Amino acid sequence: MRDIGWIVLKDLRQQVRDRTIFIFGLVAPLAIAAALSLAFGGFFQTDEAVVFEFGVSNADAGGPISEAFSVAMAELETEGLVGITFHRDRASLDRAVEDGEVDAGFFIPDGFSQAIVDGWDAEVVVVASPEAPVVAGVATSIAEQFALEVASASAAGATLAILGGFTPEQMVQAGLTASQANPPARVASLEAEVRRLDGPTYYSAGAAMFFMVFVVGVGLLSLLEERKRHTLARLLSSPVGPGRILAAKFILSITVGVGSVGLFMLFSRFLLGARWVDLPITALLVVAAVGAAAGIVSLVAGWARTAEQAQNFQSVVAVAMGILGGTFFPIGGDSFLATLSLATPHAWFMRGLGDLSGGGGLAVVARPLVVLAGMAVVTLTISVLGARRSLRP
Amino acid sequence: MNTPVTAPAPDPSPLVLQVEDLHKSYGEIHAVKGVSFQIAPGENYGLLGPNGAGKTTTIQMIAGVLAADGGRVTVCGKELTTSTTSVKSHIGWVPQEVALYDRLSARENLAFFGRMQGLSGKTLAKRVDEVLGLTALADRAGDKTVKFSGGMRRRLNIGIGLLHQPDLLILDEPTVGVDVQSRASILDQVAEMTSRGMAVLYTTHYIEEVERLCHRVGIIDHGTMIAEGTRAELVRMVGERDRVLITADGNLSEGADRLSELDGVHQAGITAEGMELLVDDAAPLLPRVFETLTRSGVAASGVRVEEPDLEAVFLHLTGRALRD
Ligand SMILES: Nc1ncnc2c1ncn2[C@@H]1O[C@H](COP(=O)(O)OP(=O)(O)O)[C@@H](O)[C@H]1O
Ligand SMILES: [Mg+2]
Numbered sequence: 001m002r003d004i005g006w007i008v009l010k011d012l013r014q015q016v017r018d019r020t021i022f023i024f025g026l027v028a029p030l031a032i033a034a035a036l037s038l039a040f041g042g043f044f045q046t047d048e049a050v051v052f053e054f055g056v057s058n059a060d061a062g063g064p065i066s067e068a069f070s071v072a073m074a075e076l077e078t079e080g081l082v083g084i085t086f087h088r089d090r091a092s093l094d095r096a097v098e099d100g101e102v103d104a105g106f107f108i109p110d111g112f113s114q115a116i117v118d119g120w121d122a123e124v125v126v127v128a129s130p131e132a133p134v135v136a137g138v139a140t141s142i143a144e145q146f147a148l149e150v151a152s153a154s155a156a157g158a159t160l161a162i163l164g165g166f167t168p169e170q171m172v173q174a175g176l177t178a179s180q181a182n183p184p185a186r187v188a189s190l191e192a193e194v195r196r197l198d199g200p201t202y203y204s205a206g207a208a209m210f211f212m213v214f215v216v217g218v219g220l221l222s223l224l225e226e227r228k229r230h231t232l233a234r235l236l237s238s239p240v241g242p243g244r245i246l247a248a249k250f251i252l253s254i255t256v257g258v259g260s261v262g263l264f265m266l267f268s269r270f271l272l273g274a275r276w277v278d279l280p281i282t283a284l285l286v287v288a289a290v291g292a293a294a295g296i297v298s299l300v301a302g303w304a305r306t307a308e309q310a311q312n313f314q315s316v317v318a319v320a321m322g323i324l325g326g327t328f329f330p331i332g333g334d335s336f337l338a339t340l341s342l343a344t345p346h347a348w349f350m351r352g353l354g355d356l357s358g359g360g361g362l363a364v365v366a367r368p369l370v371v372l373a374g375m376a377v378v379t380l381t382i383s384v385l386g387a388r389r390s391l392r393p
Numbered sequence: 394m395n396t397p398v399t400a401p402a403p404d405p406s407p408l409v410l411q412v413e414d415l416h417k418s419y420g421e422i423h424a425v426k427g428v429s430f431q432i433a434p435g436e437n438y439g440l441l442g443p444n445g446a447g448k449t450t451t452i453q454m455i456a457g458v459l460a461a462d463g464g465r466v467t468v469c470g471k472e473l474t475t476s477t478t479s480v481k482s483h484i485g486w487v488p489q490e491v492a493l494y495d496r497l498s499a500r501e502n503l504a505f506f507g508r509m510q511g512l513s514g515k516t517l518a519k520r521v522d523e524v525l526g527l528t529a530l531a532d533r534a535g536d537k538t539v540k541f542s543g544g545m546r547r548r549l550n551i552g553i554g555l556l557h558q559p560d561l562l563i564l565d566e567p568t569v570g571v572d573v574q575s576r577a578s579i580l581d582q583v584a585e586m587t588s589r590g591m592a593v594l595y596t597t598h599y600i601e602e603v604e605r606l607c608h609r610v611g612i613i614d615h616g617t618m619i620a621e622g623t624r625a626e627l628v629r630m631v632g633e634r635d636r637v638l639i640t641a642d643g644n645l646s647e648g649a650d651r652l653s654e655l656d657g658v659h660q661a662g663i664t665a666e667g668m669e670l671l672v673d674d675a676a677p678l679l680p681r682v683f684e685t686l687t688r689s690g691v692a693a694s695g696v697r698v699e700e701p702d703l704e705a706v707f708l709h710l711t712g713r714a715l716r717d
Contacts, residue, residue, distance in 0.1 A: 002508075003508065003511075006505065006508045006509070010494070010497070010501075010505050013501075014496045014497065017496040018496060229492060229493075229495075230488050230490045230492035231492045231493065231494060233453070233458045233488055233492060234486070234488060234492040234506065234553070236457070236458045236475070237456045237457060237458045237481060237484065237486040237488075238506065238509040238510055239478040239481045239482045239509070239510065240478065241476065241478045242476070392458075392460075393453055393458050393459055393488075
């Protein structure tokens with residue numbers, strides 16, 4: 001067993017001397033962390049879990065659709081997802097945003113409901129500071145989500161109108177009623193992503209996962225490298241069994257992956273004010289996510305014939321999963337993208353951290369943990385079986 | 394009457410290596426077609442053959458690095474396959490290509506591979522130092538091997554195979570692409586190992602190396618062992634004999650007559666400079682030749698032996714030159 005340890009140590013020593021691992025494992029994530037902290041500086045300084053404060057100003061008072069929007073927002077507030085204040089007019093809303101009283105505002109223009117009923121384009125205006133792109137993004141998503149609901153509601157209403165001879169107003173009303181539970185629920189599911197992990201923690205976790213994937217293939221890569229340099233044949237001629245060589249490469253990947261995430265979490269704690277709770281369980285999530293990422297990378301890069309090729313495959317996987325996994329922006333709702341996102345360890349890792357942030361320990365992260373562990377076991381098993389064919393001179 | 398009780402004969406010192414009917418194909422290429430040979434303890438065995446003959450493939454199967462398609466390798470009495478890990482420590486395999494970690498120093502490379510061979514603690518430290526001395530790399534021990542010259546890398550490559558003092562050292566073309574000086578020092582190193590009693594399997598396509606180092610030689614071509622034996626046996630096998638050219642004066646015809654009666658002398662003739670003999674093996678015969686000449690009243694002033702070499706043997710067996 002000790003020989004496995006010596007192989008891992010030897011590989012780590014080589015990696016450390018190579019230095020590229022530092023770039024992906026530490027320097028790049030830190031640079032991103034610094035950039036994030038500059039970009040979202042003010043926003044990220046909050047220490048409590050973020051509850052977005054939204055202002056709503058309705059110049060279309062009494063309109064059925066604008067009222068529905070207000071109701072939906074109010075519902076979000078009672079669920080504790082956001083804070084809502086209502087403002088007399090656009091000017092007071094703008095001021096509130098400017099003064100930072102609210103994070104962003106929604107302005108519903110006069111005649112909004114009628115315009116929709118008449119089939120014209122009408123928009124909920126999002127008022128946000130350019131210095132807070134994250135919150136602006138969230139607000140925009142809410143507004144778009146609402147617009148989507150209205151559109152589908154009008155379609156439903158139009159059908160009803162044709163069938164039942166409703167007035168246009170009645171039909172929109174009917175349509176909205178038909179899908180009543182939906183708008184708040186969907187907005188909530190989108191919002192929940194951000195609510196549950198505060199900004200700095202969300203983006204730090206995302207960056208940590210994103211960069212981890214760039215280094216987690218190190219086990220497979222070093223195996224290919226050893227084959228190219230003939231040292232693999234030399235190892236095979238020694239009393240160390242092939243299984244142990246693979247075990248060492250697997251441990252190397254996990255060690256480097258966990259090390260990269262761990263270091264980044266540590267730095268982000270101080271640089272960005274990320275909050276990591278329940279460390280033992282967070283650690284479990286990290287190990288499971290790293291295992292899953294290592295498995296996926298090894299599976300894909302296992303098709304490569306050379307170390308260089310494998311390196312490229314690894315980068316492609318890292319970028320694709322990083323974007324898909326929502327490490328840069330939350331992917332919510334039940335869109336196709338959101339479903340696809342669940343194929344990445346990133347999404348499950350973030351979800352696990354989110355679940356954990358509300359307290360509750362192991363029980364609340366059981367699902368993400370099991371999914372991650374499952375991903376890891378399946379992909380690693382397949383890739384280890386595949387790697388066996390690389391174990392020749 | 395007592396029936397003599399015969400004790401079971403003590404196991405004769407077991408063979409270090411026994412190779413039986415090894416086969417290996419790479420797809421369509423049948424690279425090794427039933428190679429068999431044996432190596433006794435302390436023996437230096439040369440595997441001689443042109444490029445592509447199947448030497449490396451054979452050796453990789455012996456070292457347990459490459460799985461054989463058929464046949465059997467027994468090392469120190471135990472069967473060796475790619476998965477019989479414990480048997481592998483009997484062997485020190487030096488691959489044809491230099492196999493080192495560039496970013497580790499010479500000492501770190503040695504220590505790592507020593508550990509892989511199960512060495513540790515003081516034994517490991519001692520062996521690493523010894524090998525550094527043996528390979529004349531002690532003063533560069535701390536340098537990363539990426540900075541080493543080709544010859545230094547080759548020497549370290551061999552040194553790693555010696556770390557655990559194996560029963561059988563296997564060297565695969567250790568002098569290919571090496572400068573003259575390093576080559577000489579590598580050959581010295583191998584000769585030294587042999588003289589210390591380590592069995593050696595040495596592959597090469599250089600005849601001089603085999604003639605200088607090896608007790609016995611197997612000639613391999615197209616994946617088949619085409620001849621095997623000591624140098625003299627091989628030469629005799631193909632009917633080639635040593636020519637002994639003697640510069641001499643005196644009663645030459647008397648000398649020639651007497652010499653032709655000697656065992657091992659096939660022909661003795663008179664030439665312009667003296668005489669010419671055709672013999673089986675010149676070296677052991679020469680003292681008696683001179684004794685006979687003196688008694689016949691011939692004064693010999695010089696002698697030159699022309700041995701048919703393994704090149705000639707290969708040419709005879711295959712109709713091709715060993716090196717193209
Ligand atoms: N990995 C391989 N894949 C396919 N063919 C190979 C491989 N290794 C060797 N060969 C072929 O097998 C034959 C024997 O090669 P090798 O054992 O390297 O010979 P040698 O060491 O005597 O030069 C050659 O024809 C060579 O081209
Ligand atoms: Mg070869």
